[in-house]
Amino acid sequence: MSTIDDFLGGSLDNSSYPALGVDTNELSASDSGGDSELVPITGIDPRMQLLSHSSRLLLHTCPKKYQLYKLNSLDSGEEDSSRGVTFAYGTAVGVGLQSVLEEKSTNQIFLDTFLAWDVDLLDRNDRQKKSFWEVMFCVQKFIHMKERGYLEDYELVYYQGAPAVELAFKVLMPDGFSYRGKVDAVLRHKTTGAIVVLEVKTSSNAPNSAQYKNSGQALGYSVVLDFIFPELSSYSVLYLIYHSRGREFHELRFDKSLLQRALWLQELILDSKLVDLYEETEAYPMHGESCYNFFSPCEYLGLCTLSTENLVKPLTVGDVRAMDKREEEYKFVVDFNDLVEAQIKKGEM
Numbered sequence: 001m002s003t004i005d006d007f008l009g010g011s012l013d014n015s016s017y018p019a020l021g022v023d024t025n026e027l028s029a030s031d032s033g034g035d036s037e038l039v040p041i042t043g044i045d046p047r048m049q050l051l052s053h054s055s056r057l058l059l060h061t062c063p064k065k066y067q068l069y070k071l072n073s074l075d076s077g078e079e080d081s082s083r084g085v086t087f088a089y090g091t092a093v094g095v096g097l098q099s100v101l102e103e104k105s106t107n108q109i110f111l112d113t114f115l116a117w118d119v120d121l122l123d124r125n126d127r128q129k130k131s132f133w134e135v136m137f138c139v140q141k142f143i144h145m146k147e148r149g150y151l152e153d154y155e156l157v158y159y160q161g162a163p164a165v166e167l168a169f170k171v172l173m174p175d176g177f178s179y180r181g182k183v184d185a186v187l188r189h190k191t192t193g194a195i196v197v198l199e200v201k202t203s204s205n206a207p208n209s210a211q212y213k214n215s216g217q218a219l220g221y222s223v224v225l226d227f228i229f230p231e232l233s234s235y236s237v238l239y240l241i242y243h244s245r246g247r248e249f250h251e252l253r254f255d256k257s258l259l260q261r262a263l264w265l266q267e268l269i270l271d272s273k274l275v276d277l278y279e280e281t282e283a284y285p286m287h288g289e290s291c292y293n294f295f296s297p298c299e300y301l302g303l304c305t306l307s308t309e310n311l312v313k314p315l316t317v318g319d320v321r322a323m324d325k326r327e328e329e330y331k332f333v334v335d336f337n338d339l340v341e342a343q344i345k346k347g348e349m
């Protein structure tokens with residue numbers, strides 16, 4: 001059976017990506033035209049095969065939007081790359097809280113938080129109470145909670161000398177697909193040794209457990225934890241949600257069962273098959289019921305009925321290089337079949 005060492009950096013050869021379907025060695029040799037040179041594609045565009053929690057949500061919301069978004073994504077990223085106050089707010093809160101968990105100095109925590117705010121310092125969303133200063137308030141509140149004993153029974157897990165925060169992982173799936181994600185933090189109960197995946201969220205509305213209870217995102221994380229801690233049979237997920245308008249933290253905990261994880265693996269494959277089917281039939285369904293969401297119309301409204309070729313950006317050498325560079329972020333690379341095998345073995349125990 002594979003061990004975690006098999007999945008960690010160092011030995012990974014990033015020169016060719018089966019998951020991307022593009023040989024970057026060949027690309028370098030033939031590339032004399034710079035980043036804007038087009039890359040010939042045979043079969044499915046590799047950008048369509050990069051799955052993540054957020055891109056799967058998009059696929060379920062509207063397959064057409066998934067297609068247009070993926071083929072227009074400048075960095076070919078796996079997460080929503082739309083910048084703005086909401087994105088910066090969520091990122092900066094996450095970074096600030098992780099720094100607190102790492103027990104960094106207050107100055108370093110604030111500096112990390114500041115550096116994570118990647119829009120104008122004065123940008124704000126007053127309705128949702130999201131601004132850099134609100135982030136700082138949130139981080140200071142968490143510092144005070146920790147000082148008053150919050151999570152005092154838990155310690156941050158260290159793996160190979162590094163804190164288990166922002167653990168980027170990639171699941172290599174059949175037929176060139178891959179699933180990518182990041183675990184915010186892994187904690188261990190000081191007495192029982194129980195492992196908890198901490199997921200930091202921000203929300204402008206008061207959270208409801210129904211929003212998170214059956215979310216596949218945390219299930220993906222726990223599947224990867226099977227490999228990090230092969231001796232453990234159960235984990236729980238702790239959602240720490242900061243309600244921006246109420247300026248308060250909410251905590252939701254869920255245990256994840258073997259059955260739930262097995263179903264998540266099955267659904268992951270089903271989504272890749274769906275994309276394959278849409279490609280084969282050259283038809284990405286339009287879910288008209290999703291054209292108006294969160295009080296605003298879809299950015300492709302009025303456009304998505306036009307010819308797709310006119311709406312998408314062709315794959316360029318620069319895109320492939322950007323994808324190439326991002327590969328280095330993934331410390332944990334896990335084969336889908338190994339995950340299934342591990343699931344079956346745990347089920348037999």
Ligand code: SF4
Nearest residue numbers: 062286291298301304
């Ligand atoms: S406008 Fe509606 S149908 Fe078109 S891509 Fe957006 S959600 Fe899909």
